[in-house]
Amino acid sequence: DTGVSQDPRHKITKRGQNVTFRCDPISEHNRLYWYRQTLGQGPEFLTYFQNEAQLEKSRLLSDRFSAERPKGSFSTLEIQRTEQGDSAMYLCASSSHRDAQGADTQYFGPGTRLTVL
Amino acid sequence: QKEVEQDPGPLSVPEGAIVSLNCTYSNSAFQYFMWYRQYSRKGPELLMYTYSSGNKEDGRFTAQVDKSSKYISLFIRDSQPSDSATYLCAMRFGNEKLTFGTGTRLTIIP
Numbered sequence: 001d002t003g004v005s006q007d008p009r010h011k012i013t014k015r016g017q018n019v020t021f022r023c024d025p026i027s028e029h030n031r032l033y034w035y036r037q038t039l040g041q042g043p044e045f046l047t048y049f050q051n052e053a054q055l056e057k058s059r060l061l062s063d064r065f066s067a068e069r070p071k072g073s074f075s076t077l078e079i080q081r082t083e084q085g086d087s088a089m090y091l092c093a094s095s096s097h098r099d100a101q102g103a104d105t106q107y108f109g110p111g112t113r114l115t116v117l
Numbered sequence: 118q119k120e121v122e123q124d125p126g127p128l129s130v131p132e133g134a135i136v137s138l139n140c141t142y143s144n145s146a147f148q149y150f151m152w153y154r155q156y157s158r159k160g161p162e163l164l165m166y167t168y169s170s171g172n173k174e175d176g177r178f179t180a181q182v183d184k185s186s187k188y189i190s191l192f193i194r195d196s197q198p199s200d201s202a203t204y205l206c207a208m209r210f211g212n213e214k215l216t217f218g219t220g221t222r223l224t225i226i227p
Binding site for chain 2: 033035041109
């Protein structure tokens with residue numbers, strides 16, 4: 001296990017459809033984060049988990065968005081009734097409180113690029 | 118006003134030049150400061166991390182943090198075409214979410 005993986009890498013959907021993305025963090029990383037990045041902008045925080053507990057949600061995360069991390073390992077992010085404004089790169093990151101640098105450094109996956117037509 | 122401000126560029130410099138990238142921020146509670154590099158259509162890759170004020174060097178890269186001025190910098194020496202990417206500054210307080218700048222798009226011209 002060499003890094004954070006995300007699936008799918010690309011998703012094209014029609015407005016109104018539901019989509020689900022998966023993130024597999026680095027093994028034994030207890031923290032997992034979701035960010036959204038639109039063109040020309042830096043990533044924006046959506047939510048994060050410590051183990052299976054969802055500890056914070058951004059106000060960017062509307063009621064149409066839900067995230068889970070049922071067993072404290074992989075996580076899913078679901079968007080219901082997608083809108084064109086949801087088109088973005090969805091990034092997952094993980095970190096460990098036992099980071100050797102003591103920095104709880106976040107390592108990012110390759111992202112899932114969502115296009116809503 | 119955004120918590121973290123970063124000039125989006127684009128910035129073009131000749132190969133071998135020294136590159137200076139900067140961010141300013143408004144939240145004095147930020148304690149951890151990072152620089153990420155992001156190639157087109159890829160996820161951000163951690164380059165440098167610094168805790169509180171000071172300098173940190175790693176090969177051709179030097180990160181500086183001046184908390185009194187709320188200003189951070191990344192210097193790249195002997196720039197290479199492979200350094201062409203978007204550079205994102207990021208910061209946080211405690212073990213929580215990162216707040217990013219918009220990113221600076223850098224091109225190194227051979």
